[in-house]
Amino acid sequence: MESTGVIARQKLTEKQHAIYAFIKQEITEHRLSPTVREIANRFGIRSSNGVMCHLRALERKGWIKRDYYLSRGITLVAEPVTQFLTLTPGEAGCLGDVYVGCVGVEDRSVTLEFIAPDTMGEVQKDL
Secondary structure (H helix, E strand, O other), X not given: OOOOOOOOOOOOOHHHHXXXXXXXXXXXXXXXXXXXXXXXXHHOOOXXXXXXXXXXXXXXXXXXXXXXXXXXXXXXXXOEEEEEEEEOOOOEEEEOOEEEEOOOOOOOOEEEEEEEEXXXXXXXXXX
């Protein structure tokens, strides 16, 4: 089996985790990442350099990516997750836009393992 080159995320400090959660919430609710100033105001950080230190740490640890030319240039790095789906003959399931079916197997179930970014959602069984 080949390595996918995915680097595991490093653990965050409490403050970094709170900032990451805020960024994730803002992107989820408003479809835009917060600005450095918005992060500073939310956490009572007085200087933009203080926020930049936290953002650099989040990026170095593999939780975000940044476009330095945009004021709202923070994107979340999708975490690979493993999900399992058991299908019996004639059943199908999907993960995002990927559909799978159980054909050519008689009287047995098949368990599939999906490793995909957490942004693809949950594996669903089509009935």
